Amino acid sequence: MRYFPGKFLYLPSDFLFEVRNMADLPIAAVVRIAKKNGAERVGSDAAEALVVKAEKYIAQLTKESNKLAEHAGRKTIKKEDVDLASKSN
Amino acid sequence: MRYFPGKFLYLPSDFLFEVRNMADLPIAAVVRIAKKNGAERVGSDAAEALVVKAEKYIAQLTKESNKLAEHAGRKTIKKEDVDLASKSN
Numbered sequence: 692m693r694y695f696p697g698k699f700l701y702l703p704s705d706f707l708f709e710v711r712n713m714a715d716l717p718i719a720a721v722v723r724i725a726k727k728n729g730a731e732r733v734g735s736d737a738a739e740a741l742v743v744k745a746e747k748y749i750a751q752l753t754k755e756s757n758k759l760a761e762h763a764g765r766k767t768i769k770k771e772d773v774d775l776a777s778k779s780n
Numbered sequence: 781m782r783y784f785p786g787k788f789l790y791l792p793s794d795f796l797f798e799v800r801n802m803a804d805l806p807i808a809a810v811v812r813i814a815k816k817n818g819a820e821r822v823g824s825d826a827a828e829a830l831v832v833k834a835e836k837y838i839a840q841l842t843k844e845s846n847k848l849a850e851h852a853g854r855k856t857i858k859k860e861d862v863d864l865a866s867k868s869n
Contacts, residue, residue, distance in 0.1 A: 716805060716813070728846075730846050737845065740863060744837075753818065753819050756826065773829040
């Protein structure tokens with residue numbers, strides 16, 4: 692196989708699909724929650740924005756919960772950490 | 781088929797599994813995000829709490845986004861609605 696410097700590498704479309712879907716939360720699940728909560732139609736850009744923001748929220752809540760677990764001398768996050776963390780969020 | 785009043789209805793274990801997993805966000809996805817953000821171990825009760833809180837967050841953000849879309853004369857939620865809604869959250 693030869694390489695062509697300066698040219699784009701050919702990638703199968705599945706790979707691009709993978710890259711586009713690197714988010715951890717499935718878009719379909721987030722849209723389902725949105726529809727249960729009164730959304731009639733959700734644009735695809737809006738769905739992606741909801742996913743990104745939900746992931747950021749989980750990340751922030753986890754970091755706070757982890758701090759609280761460590762503060763209590765644990766390495767395992769318990770429900771009480773999440774509950775307390777969400778109060779201060 | 782006869783019914784026995786006062787007795788528990790027999791339900792196949794798949795059904796109970798379904799009931800336990802009525803949440804829309806997959807627990808595994810939420811735990812994956814938590815682990816990417818420094819969580820060493822996440823208790824199963826904590827994982828469930830994270831799912832519940834993430835779903836509430838998405839619900840709240842959707843309701844706010846929907847109001848903004850309607851305010852702009854649209855039935856479709858766009859990214860700009862989600863962005864503005866998350867600012868006021």
